[in-house]
Amino acid sequence: MSPLPERDPTLLRSHQWFGKDDLRSFGHRSRLKGMGFDDIDYQGRPIVAILNTWSELNTCHSHFRNRADEVRRGILQSGGFPVEVPVMSLGEMMMKPTTMLYRNLLAMEVEEVLRCHPIDAAVLMGGCDKTVPAMIMGAISADIPSIFMPAGPMLRARWKDQTLGSGSDAWKYWDQRLAGNLCDRDWNQIENCIASSAGTCMTMGTASTMACVAEAMGWTLPGAATIPAVVAEHSRLAVATGRRAVEMAWENFRPSNFMTTQSIDNGLTTSLAIGGSTNAIVHLIAIAGRMEHELTLQRFDELSRTTPVIGDLRPSGRFLMQDFFEAGGLSALLVRIEELLHLNAKTVSGRTLGEQIAGAEVINDEVIRPRDNPVAPAGGVCLLRGNLAPNGCVIKSIAASKKLMHHRGKAVVFEDYPDMKARINDDALEVDENSVLLLRSAGPLGAPGFPEWGMLPIPKKLLRAGVTDMVRLSDARMSGTSYGTCVLHISPESAAGGPLSLVQTGDDIEINLPERTIHWHVDDAEIERRRAISPKPPALAERGYLKLFANHVTQADQGCDFDFLTGRSPGQDPAIH
Structure with a gap:
């Protein structure tokens, strides 16, 4: 076994806060000690931030308190110093009029939190729809080593003899109730069981679509996107993600080291092959914009014409995310379309996408269809x-x-x-x-x-x-x-x-x-x-964040990001001051 490379703590970004013999570093160290930390806790160790979007108003992330502790365990195992930093939680079911109004606010917060603090690497904990693109957008702009830890889908649900899918079945049974075909008692029973556990929707909604896109673009460890939120493997994923974040800090392995236009194409192709949400289009355009790459709707259409839909997943197909996980997960699906992917694209694991999916096995051909028996030969979107x-x-x-x-x-x-x-x-x-x-x-x-x-x-x-x-x-x-x-x-x-x-x-x-x-x-x-x-439209907002949003948001075909947030953070890293 080859020895580990020499690791020089003075090259860590956090050294600028804690490693110098000057008055400012004295102040930084003394405040850590005021929280009960000792020199051995942080000296010479990468400081790894756990950016946690946990909230009691975000049902998708209700297990993140425990997962953050498991990420912390992985960071400690690899010799890092974990610090948990809460950031805005975007709970899709609870926020009005929409979490999309606040995606850019979370992206701004992630970017600024990463840049202004003594952080050498970050674990981005998200999952509910807009948290995934927001955290990735902010991390790209800050360009500090970052790895994504998805919330995972909830378990499948049952009502009587029916397997329920959150969201899609709610609308289906509501229509039946309006048509007079469903009584109040049955409707209440469905309400009591359709959300079966912590985690994101168990269908291929936006949350799971973006988790799969994130994995295909290289932001997660292998297999992360489809692991259900409450199984033991998800806990082990959290620990492993913490361990890898420490290695990324030592390697200074930043988003700009692995995110390319090929990564974007891999994410787009994946979203089409799984029959994913149309929301991925808006988010991928915005993510590409943070890389100063113009992704057009035309590119989506070009790939749509050649990408088969082979994930037989609700709401377009028959199965749920737990079935997808048990059928082999995203890696197994990607093996079946590997000639459509850029397999040399790098990932946060340190390997290429091709190396990451090599040997993955499809266990159920009904859930992950063969190429000669697709859900649709092309044109999912x-x-x-x-x-x-x-x-x-x-x-x-x-x-x-x-x-x-x-x-x-x-x-x-x-x-x-x-x-x-x-x-x-x-x-x-x-x-x-x-x-x-x-x-x-x-x-x-x-x-x-x-x-x-x-x-x-x-x-x-x-x-x-x-x-x-x-x-x-x-x-x-x-x-x-x-x-x-x-x-x-x-x-x-x-x-x-x-x-x-x-x-x-x-x-x-x-x-x-x-x-x-x-x-x-x-x-x-x-x-x-x-x-x-035609009358002129009324003024949209008079103050606060809504005014900022109205003055600077771009249109749907441009990703709905703020016009002043494209590209990476300009200027010098504050760590050098």
Whole structure:
């Protein structure tokens, strides 16, 4: 066994705080001792921050108190000095109007926390939807050694003889209740059991999509993305992640050492192959922007045309995340599409992606399909363009109804979310199964925050008539656990003066997924007439973070990051002062 390389503590970033014989270092050391630490605890050791997004209002992270202690154990095992630093928790189920409003705030906090403190490496603990991209975005910009520790999905749930999937089944059974097919007692029983444990949604929603994307991009240890939150293997992952963070500190192995445009392509290809959430598109564009790489919707569409969907996972397929884990996990799926991946891309493990997945075995061909028996041969997500979406829009075609993939119908327009809630179930609403439901004022500026309102509910009177899907358009996002023929992320959004703001009830709208088009059947002269008399949108915010958001957030096709946050942190590292 070869000896370990010489390790010089004076090269650690934290040495600038604690290693010098000067008054400022004296102050830093004395305050550590005021917390009960002694010289042996930190001298000559890498300081590894545990950035923990635990909160009692974030159900996905309710086990993170214990996991942080296990990460700490791994850091201590490898000779590091662990420090836990709480950062903002974005609990998808509890925050209004949407956690997406605060993704950039958490990204800013992660960047500043890493840069301003005596931190040599960091373990990023996240999992609930927006925590994953936010922490990765901030870590890229700070460019300090960082490794991601995903929360993991909750266990599968059962109600009577039914296997439940969080999110997607909630909507399914709610529709049944509205249609009069489900009693209050059954509805309450489902409520009591659908969230079966700590962890993220057990379907391939945004949380699991982004965890898989993070692993494919090289941010986690092998297999991390699919391990259920409450099994013993997840505890062992936490310890191993802590150990690896110490090694990364000694190696000064930073995001800029492994994150490349090839890493982004690997994440994108993975999100398509697992039938992942459309939210990954917005997040990957923002992540690429932190690397000063322009990722376009066109690139998504190019890869969508050649990437088969082989993960048979809800809401697009049949199985849950626990089944995916038991079938071999992400590494096994990646082996089946390895010719579509950049296998030489580096990962935080110190190995290439190809080395990391080598030897992975598919245990269940039903869950992880062979290439000759895919869920869909290509096109899990499609980009549409046309006069209603000059900068593009997206649809999760794998979750759409085949009969609606080429459809023309008359628009039923809702001005905003309250208008939709007030009128959608009114029996007097003029709507039929061929109508196109349209919601505006739901984008980054209009809502504000770009909430998951894109799966517009089907009117109750149509549910009672047996209608299960309709074409729905909006400048909103859609939960990764949602399904249906929903066109999303229409850009520019209505609040930014996009064509969506000018559509009137009764206008004909046509979508054509095979042709990748969306067309608003109104002539240019009429569009310009409407634009000329259209009122200016109201001011979006007067103060605080909302004002900052309104003044600087970019549109959906640009990732919805703040325009001043692209790229890495400029200037000198404060550690040198």
